[in-house]
Amino acid sequence: MKRLNYLILSALLALCASCGGQSPQAQEGMMNDSILAIREQGSFLIGGSIKTQPGTYDTHQPLKPDGQTLHGDHAYVSYQIPVDARKNPLVFLHGAGQSAKTWESTPDGREGFSTLFLRRGFSTYLIDQPRRGRAGRSTVDETIKATTDDQFWFENFRMGVWPDYYDGSQFPQSAEALEQFFRQITPNTGAYDEQLIATDVAALMDKIGGGILVTHSQGGGPGWHTAIKNDMVRAIVSYEPGSGFVFPEGETPEPLQTISPFGALGATSIPLADFEKLTRFPIIIYYGDYIPDEPSDNWAMDSWRVRLQMARMFADCVNRHGGDATVVHLPEQGIKGNSHFLFAEKNNVQLADLLSAWLKEKGLD
C-alpha cells in the first residue's frame, strides 16, 4: 500500500515537474530531473564527552577556563527522510581526510550517493566523524600543518601517477573536478581515534533504531567496531577499507609487506566473541581498479594490493565463522577504471545500481 502511494506520488510529481515549464537538463545523466519528495531533514550532534576544568566558574573572569566545560568528541549527522521511506536507513561514514562531503555531489557536480539513494527511497544519515568537519570540537589539543600533499593524495587514491591519470580512469578528468576533489579534503581537529568514532556511530544506531552502515576507506575500521558495540547494524557496505581489519585472537595474520610509505599492513586481534558479532549480518566490500595481484613498483598500487589481500582474508575469516561476507573486485565483474573514490566517479550510478541489487538480494531494501 505504501509502495503504491509512493508510485502515485512519483507520477504526480513527474507530471507537476513537466507542467512547471522547466526545460529538461541538456546533458543526459548529469542531473536527475525527477523531484525529491522529502518528509523531514535536519542535523544533530551525537555521542561525545565532556571535559571539565577543576575550579569554579567566575562570571567576572569569563575567559578563565576554571570550572568551565567543553563538549567535544561528538559526531555531526545530517539526515533526510524521503516520503514513504524504506525500512532500513543508510548511514554513511567517510574516510581519512574527508567529511560527509564525500557522499554529496561528485567532484564534477553530479548527484552523489546521498541524493541517489534518497531518490531510491532510503533515509540517509551522513556523518562527520568526531574531530572532523562540523564535528570539529575535540577534547584534546591538535596542531594542523598546512603541508602540501595534493599529489600524494592523487596517487594514494589511484587516480594515476601525477600528473597523469591511469588509462581508462573513471575519475572525471577536468581541472574543475580535480580542484573540487582537492578542496573537499579537510583535516583532523584532534587525534584520530577509531574507538571514539565507533562509539559515536553506535550511539547514532541507538538513536535511529539501527541501519545499514556504508563506510569508505579508513571508515572501515570504526565500521567493524560499531557493529561490535551495537547489534542494530543490519549490514555493512565497505568501499575500499584501507586499514583497521579485525581478526579473532589466534587467527590474526602476520603484517603484509608492501613498498607503501605507510609500511607493512597489520591487522587487529580482538576476542572471538566480538569477532563473531560480525557474522550476524551481511557484509559486502568493494574495490576499484588498478590493484595488482603481484607486487608492484608503483607504491600506491602495491599499497592497495595488500589491502585487497587483507580484505579477502578478513571476509574468509568471517565466512569461516558462519558469516556472510563478500569481496567484490570490480574489474573482475568487468567494471574498470575506478579509483579509491569509486562511488563518486563517472560511473557512480552503475556503482549505486550494484549496491541496490545487493541490498535487494539480501532483503535489506
Added chain:
Amino acid sequence: MKRLNYLILSALLALCASCGGQSPQAQEGMMNDSILAIREQGSFLIGGSIKTQPGTYDTHQPLKPDGQTLHGDHAYVSYQIPVDARKNPLVFLHGAGQSAKTWESTPDGREGFSTLFLRRGFSTYLIDQPRRGRAGRSTVDETIKATTDDQFWFENFRMGVWPDYYDGSQFPQSAEALEQFFRQITPNTGAYDEQLIATDVAALMDKIGGGILVTHSQGGGPGWHTAIKNDMVRAIVSYEPGSGFVFPEGETPEPLQTISPFGALGATSIPLADFEKLTRFPIIIYYGDYIPDEPSDNWAMDSWRVRLQMARMFADCVNRHGGDATVVHLPEQGIKGNSHFLFAEKNNVQLADLLSAWLKEKGLD
C-alpha cells in the same frame, strides 16, 4: 502560472502524505508536516587559493612536500533548490565558532531557518566559511587548544548568567538542547580572515548570479565586504552583527568603551566609494533581548550594548549616504526573551515571519 503549479503540487503532496497513513506529529509546532519538494540539492567548494611548495614532486617520495600543492582557504557550500523557486536565493553565513549547522535544526530539534525558508520557496545556500567546518583545509598552520569555555559562550550569547537562564528566555531550556548547542561549536582550522571569507562569498555570488545574504554575529563583517566586492548582493539581513562595522574614512566613530573582556569596540574605516556600495540595496539588522541602553555590570549585556549602539550608528551612516538600513531591536516590537541565537530559539517561526514580511515589503521575494 508557476506559482499556481506550485500550489497544485503542494496540494497533491499533502494529499499523498495523508493517504500514506503517517500519523500527524503529536507536538504542534515541533515539525512541519507538509512535504518538501526539492528540485536539486548538492554541495561544492568555492573560492580559495593554492599553496605550492618549491621543488619537484617525486612519486618515489610521496610524503615529501617538495613540488606538491595544497588547495585551501575555500568555503564549503551546500544548497537546495525547491520546486518553482523564488527568484532570489538566500545565502547563509554563520558566526564565530559556528558552521552552517547554525541554520539547520534548532538545538531542540525543530526546523531551522534553512528548512523553514526552503519550505517558503527560497533556494538556500549554506556556507561553512574558509578554515571552518567542512572547509577545514587552510594554507596556514593552526594550533587548536581544547580550552574549556562553554560557560563563557553561554553568557556571551546572552542565554543567562551561568547556570541560570534569563527570565523569559526563548532559548529551549532542556539539558538536551543545551548539549546540542554546545556541541555545534566548532573551531577555526586556520586564522580568522575577514577578507578571505568575503572573497569566497563574493565568488559564490558570482557562481549563483546573486542573492540575499543572511549573516550572523561575526559573519556581519565579511558580509559587508562581500557586498563591497560584488554588486550582485541584493540585500543583507544581519542577525546581531558583533564586530566588523565599516564607516567611510572621516566618519568612523571612536571605539566604544565596555567592560567586555574583548575590550573597546572599534570600527573599520574604508574608502567612501566602497562604503557607498552598501547603499545600493536594503539592509536589515536584528538584535534580541537583554541588551540595555545604559552601561551594565553584566559583561555580556554591556558588550552587546555597545554592539547595538555601533549598529545604529552604522545604519544611520548608510542612510545618511542614501541607503536603506534598518536596525530592529526586537523587544521594542514586543518580541522578548531572545538571545544571540534568536533565529534558532523557541519563537524562530515568528522570527522567520518577520524576515518574510520584510523581504516582501522590499520586493525581494
